Amino acid sequence: MIVVTGASGQLGRLVIAALLQKVPAGEIVAAVRNPAKVADLAARGVQVRxxxxxxxxxxVAAFKGADKLLLISASEVGRRVPQHRAVIDAAKAAGVGLLAYTSILHADTSPLPLAAEHRETEALIRASGLPAVILRNxxxxxxxxxxxxxALQYGVLLGSAGAGRIASAARADYAEAAAAVLTTxxxxxxxxELAGDESYxxxxxxxEITQQSGKAVAYQDLPESEFKAALLGAGLPEALATLLAESDAGAAKGGLFDDGRQLSQLIGRPTTPLSKLVGQALG
Known part of the structure; x- marks a missing residue:
């Protein structure tokens, strides 16, 4: 039995979709705060807890009988460590055979402030003694x-990443990797260390946006504080604006780059090209 936490979220749903290609629905548990949000999964035979x-x-009740558990990192930055500790403790109490955790790329050395909670979580997992695998996305x-x-509206893509190369990948690519690990x-x-095959x-x-849309879009690099202010001006919540600005600043220092291609090796195909994802976004 494979349990996926945060199963109603964007990544969680994709992980379950990938698992459904590999194992019977009855062997998958969608662990969610609000079961009503995954009624569609229940209708497909997935256990919902x-x-x-x-x-x-x-x-503890949700993890009962679990052979493997995927802990998808919580969404509330600043509260993740105690929430993750609760999951790890419950997994140990339930006798889970393997704990998988979605961390961040090069968590041990990352310049992104976001990595701190992931480092703490990885340390908690090591201290727990649970058999574990770390998926650093x-x-x-x-x-x-x-x-x-x-960017299309104003002709400008704002950021604070400088010339830092970003080896990102589609959410679905990471989901496939998680499913592969959970079924191997x-x-x-x-x-x-999971990252896209190409970087940009x-x-x-x-x-790329200019080429595909036919509308000129230029990149404007801003100091981190000015980029955050621009995000706040666009209506983003303070916490999200801070996260995005800090992450861009980390990307400028190489924090989102990796060329090891472990992600494509895990999923058995190249990661989804940036050009394809831009095309899909332009619709």
Whole structure:
């Protein structure tokens, strides 16, 4: 039995879709805070169990009988460590055979402030003694594609990544990798650095948008504080604006680059090209 936490989220749903290609639906558990959000998965035969990172008792019940558990990192930056600790403790209490965790690329050395909670979580997993595999995901390309409408409207793609190369990949690529690890033996103790096969600068991303849309889009590099201010001005919440600006600054220092191609090796195909994802986003 394979349990996926955060199964109603964007990554969680894609992981379950990938698992459904490999194992019977009845062997998959969607662990979610609100079961009503995954009624469609229940209709396909996936087991649905209520699991709240802030209610440890719910986690132990949700993980009962699990052979493998995927802990998808919580979405509330700043609260992740205690929430992850609750999941790890519950996994140990439930006797889970393998814990997989979605961390961040090069968590041990990453310049991104976002990596701190992932480092702490990895340390908690090691201290727990649970057999574990760490999936260190680079950036989701979708994080940048979300800015395409504004870039087309104003003719400018804003950022703070300088000439830093970004080896991002589609969310679905990372989901396939997680499913591959969860359905393959001898994964305990492994750490995967997962990133896209190709890398790009934000200036190159602006060029790709220009080429495919026919509308001129230029990249404008800003100091981190000014980029954050621009994001706040566009209506983003403070926490998200801070995260994106800090992450761009980390990318400028090489924090989102890796050329090891472990992701494509895991999924058995090249990662989805940036050009294809831009085309899909332009619709």
């Amino acid at each position: 209520q699991a709240d990172y802030d209610q440890p008792a719910s986690l 680079s950036w989701y390309t979708e994080n940048y594609l979300a800015g395409i409408p504004a 033996d001898d994964q305990a103790g492994r750490i995967y 600068t934000l200036a190159e991303l602006a060029g």
